[in-house]
């Protein structure tokens with residue numbers, strides 16, 4: 355979810371994991387003039403249609419076809435050891451609602467914080483396009499709830515993470531989970 359702590363966790367993982375690249379979903383927002391305005395008067399940023407998901411998928415596919423080349427092109431130093439394991443982190447607020455990506459993930463994590471905390475954290479942020487008054491309650495939170503409900507109704511399995519835990523604890527929890535899933539690969 356927005357302000358769950360995704361970027362913070364991602365940055366910690368990037369430092370700890372070898373050959374690890376990241377793709378940020380926020381880099382795929384369409385230009386402002388292509389964002390629909392809802393009946394509520396708000397620009398509808400928090401819907402899948404506001405993101406160029408085809409472009410994001412192409413970027414993921416570029417990594418899949420050559421992780422090493424992708425890493426080099428993105429300034430990630432490649433460690434050449436026996437395992438030659440490469441990891442790609444996708445970081446975003448609507449990752450599990452776009453079907454073509456769903457089966458590509460080996461692990462899906464979902465950071466949550468309670469409504470009050472989310473609203474508070476969001477109010478302290480300055481986005482390139484600042485939130486107009488009322489956007490959180492009028493658009494951001496209802497869309498979050500809608501997509502999460504749909505994800506659960508579609509049976510998408512995720513590992514929920516409690517975003518209220520300290521940063522260090524979340525980092526170690528996920529690092530351990532990733533390391534275990536790498537060990538258990540067939």
Ligand SMILES: Nc1ncnc2c1ncn2[C@@H]1O[C@H](COP(=O)(O)OP(=O)(O)OP(=O)(O)O)[C@@H](O)[C@H]1O
Pocket residue numbers: 355356357358359360361362363446447475478517518519520521524
């Ligand atoms: N575990 C944590 N405990 C308390 N505060 C946190 C924690 N992780 C992140 N934060 C703070 O919450 C805010 C949002 O964190 P972050 O930017 O990592 O979230 P995000 O999910 O990437 O948000 P968005 O996608 O909306 O930009 C920041 O001010 C950050 O310092």
Ligand SMILES: NC(=O)c1ccc[n+]([C@@H]2O[C@H](CO)[C@@H](O)[C@H]2O)c1
Pocket residue numbers: 356380383399400447481482483494
């Ligand atoms: N990055 C952007 O262009 C942009 C513009 C307007 C709103 N947002 C917000 O980013 C969050 C996801 O990280 C969403 O909740 C958007 O509202 C982003």
